[in-house]
Amino acid sequence: MALILVTNDDGVLSEGLLELFNAMKEVAEAVIVAPDRERSATSHSLTMHRPLRVTEIRENVYAINGTPTDCVTLGIGKILKRPPDLVASGINKGGNLGDDITYSGTVSAAFEGTILGVPSFAISMLWEEGGGFHFNTASEFAKEIAKKILDKGLPRDTLLNVNVPNVKAEDIAGVKFTKQGKRLYSNSIQETFDPWGKKHFWIGGGSPSWEEDEKTDFLAVESGFISITPLHLDLTNYDALNNITNQWKDLNGPRR
């Protein structure tokens, strides 16, 4: 039977994680290895300056005092009894779209799985002002995508970043394969003061705007579709590599 490692960045107590875990258990054997608390926006951080503690909370549920990337590393390297066939990360509370995916612990966990040679996907549900989350819409789709990956595999060094509109399952317009969109706003920064009157800055808030471009993740979810973006471990810009190699000839080549 296939084995699925389930993780997230909202922490082991997150409702989205349990929804994903239950969905994955309908597809295969599933084990949670997740951060013991919220670790949003930790990106691909790896904890190397201190030891990490693994706590078995109950059968097949492990919590680690570390990041999502730590969880995948230790899950595959030390906790699971055999290598998993799939890493499933989520369901994140809030979308992971465009350039913002590089901040995301959820997506980074799927990056780490891919680096370690395990097919991986991240799944996130869009945030809605004041409302809750229709996690069931995402968990139902997670089953489809997990089966597909277990059946067909994924291209080498490639993970899937899935974003699901925050609506009931019957209100999903469909599924679109997309490219990463481009965010236009810079990070919003609030000013605040400590109890002694010293100014501090708090990063967050603000509403993003997006570059108008066809076939993006952002446009898909905005039109009510589930977005699936295949992401690559190789960040090389090959066009730029060709151009710069030609244009910066004076820098290039041997010097002695």
Next chain:
Amino acid sequence: MALILVTNDDGVLSEGLLELFNAMKEVAEAVIVAPDRERSATSHSLTMHRPLRVTEIRENVYAINGTPTDCVTLGIGKILKRPPDLVASGINKGGNLGDDITYSGTVSAAFEGTILGVPSFAISMLWEEGGGFHFNTASEFAKEIAKKILDKGLPRDTLLNVNVPNVKAEDIAGVKFTKQGKRLYSNSIQETFDPWGKKHFWIGGGSPSWEEDEKTDFLAVESGFISITPLHLDLTNYDALNNITNQWKDLNGPRR
């Protein structure tokens, strides 16, 4: 006069940062905005769960109790008096090669600069067992690359990841434009015990091996060349996007 924001992930006290700062001051006006302590392997983490404090240590040197990404965000958004023309991140103690770049705070700072529309490069010096760092080799080259970028610009959404062999300047073989290499080892994990006898895990150590492939960052530095890899903000795997769109037709498209 051009303005350069200088940052790193080894912290504001790091010798590599000061070397880079002094080099950049020979090219343009330069301001340090860096983490107040070491923040290695923090990747593209953004601190959003607490306010951040900015301390002016001396003229044009600011420390923040946050990550490299926080420093670039606040540096550009709040601290610098005008938008910088360049973000320079480093000199990191240790190479940032292959898949490991996604863990790196140094490279992520250059990512953040690029997201905010400022041409950016990261520069790292390879680690050598037991030895120190020939920072001067890297800082001399940093001047060349900074002038080049200020003069020619960079392709859109593209940053440069520079790795410098840890040798004297006269022993540098030359410069190569490269692609991101592929690491083969998984993260090494040590087992250790706390004072109460409970097992912990510590991620780190181990020696990487690399997939044999021409034109990689790893191969360049191994043969004594400075490696320059252009990296892209867009992580979409376009080949996979085309293939999956065709092959996973049953998933794709409208559902209602």
